[in-house]
Amino acid sequence: MAVVTIENVDIVFGDNKAQTLPLMDKGHSRDQIIGMTGDVVGVQNASIEVNEGEICVLMGLSGSGKSTLLRAINGLNKIARGRCLVRDGDNMVDMAKCDEATLRHMRTHRVSMVFQSFALMPWLTVLENVAFGLEMQGMPKTERFIKAREQLKMVSLDQWADKKPDELSGGMRQRVGLARAFAMDTDVLLMDEPFSALDPLIRTQLQDELIELQKRLNKTIIFVSHDLDEALKIGTKIAIMESAKIIQEDTPEQIVLNPATEYVENFVAHTNPLNVLRGNSLMTPLSELAVQDSKVVMENGMWLELSDGKLTSIQNLEGEVPTVSWTPNMVLDNIPDNAIFIVPANIAMRDAVEIRYYSKHFMVLEENEKCVGILNDHNFYHALLGKHFGRDTEAA
Template identity: 85%
Template structure:
């Protein structure tokens, strides 16, 4: 179910929208329009749909329009044309056209925001900062403080409740901002580069915490970032923006495997595939392997035998090679060497590489109890060197 729908949204900063919008329709560039009317095109013809429980990451370089679009979702940026719909129960509210009372309701009950600068009030305690939004909702003091303590415990800051923000580190203050936003219990959470000012280690820890919190709370999150590795790590979908336009929207894996433009291709060129790709996008399909006497050749001296599509045995130069089944619960320290593991088709590349390190053998991929391909060193090297499918190969 869609929670946010952005439809043909244009955002223009300036006083000459009547001249600027027709110029946009005629294909004039952002720089041309700035010279002709003095207006700045913030977002042009944006279309995106965010479903319940998704983390949608808007990303691009500075000035691409990502934060401008994010701020339209809670009405902070005025839309010149198009619709920005946010779910409120059974109806979709157009944030571009709602009255002041509806806008206040949406901001206090349906949409909350986490800022890059923490935006904590220095004269309030940590607990009071977390409870502040609940006070704006009209919640009684005892109830809001109790809820605020629960949120602080969720982000492991309950022991700091009576401290002031300036007594906390940057990472801790950002967690207070997260707790405050989650305390509002809104359906939609907007996050504008919330971790970008933090040290890399703290940033990575907060990304992990956000992922774990999302598993429990299942919020609909729109997250702005200029860091592709961050976007690939936390996003269930990514929309890449350039010069006020969304130029590609897709899953993290498809963004890496099938960049639609040279701009996106440059973005993904140096990303870490371990955090994104899965086995079925890296594997060598069985159909590409040689078959002889009902056996499938993995290499010159290793063969697979199938029965009704399932792996029956693996033969090597000295006879049968041991096989075992991998699950996410497998303790890798106990994995025997020289064992061929049967793994699910969607195994994460990071898990597959680590399993290869311990088992010293290739893997056989299964989907719906059917053997579909293998993962070997050749596949891993291609992925790590960025040799997976690119635009030219897809086009061909």
């Protein structure tokens, strides 16, 4: 179910929108419009739908319009044309046209925001900062402090409740900002490059914490970033912006495998495939393997024996080869190194590479209990060298 729906949104900064909007419709560029009317096009004809529980990452270079679009969702940026709908119970509220009372209600009960600069009030304690939004909602002091302490415990800062923000590290202050946003218990959480000012190690830690929190809370999160690896790590959906326009919207894996434009292609060219790709994107499909007498011939004198698409055994000249069905969090260092792993087709590349570290052989991929392909070293080298990218783009 859609929680946020953005339909054909234009955002223009300046006093000449009546002249600027027709110029946009005629295809004039941002630079041309600045010269003709003096207006700045912040977002042009943006459309995207974010469903319940998704983490949608808006990304692009500086000036691409990602933060401008994000701030329209809670009414901080005015929309010149189009609709920005946010769910409120059974209704969708147009943030571009609602009155002040409705806007205040949406900001205090439906949409909360985490800023890059933390936006903590230095004269308040950590606990008071987390409870501030609840005070704006009208929650009694005792109740809001109880809830604020619960949120601080969730981000492992309950021991720092009585400290002031300047007594905390940057990463700790950002976790206070997260706790404050989660304490509001809103449906939608907006995050404007919240980790970009932090050291890489702290940034990675907070990304991991956000993913774990999301598993428990299942919020609808719209996250702005200029870091592709961050977007690929945390996003269930990515929208890439260039010059005020959304130029591609898709899952992280499809963004990497099938870039829509040369701009996106350059954007993803140096990404780490370990964090994105899955076995069914890397594998050699069963249809491309040699088949002799109902046997799938493999490397090193091995073959797969199948029955109605199901793997029954793996054989070599000496007899049956042992197999192991992989499960997440399996301890791998006590598995015989001559065993061949049976893994799900959607296995993450990082997990598959770890399995290969402990195994001498290829692995067999299964989907719906049927063999669909294999993963071997060639497939891994293909991905690490970016060959998957060229192959899929050419095929598309």
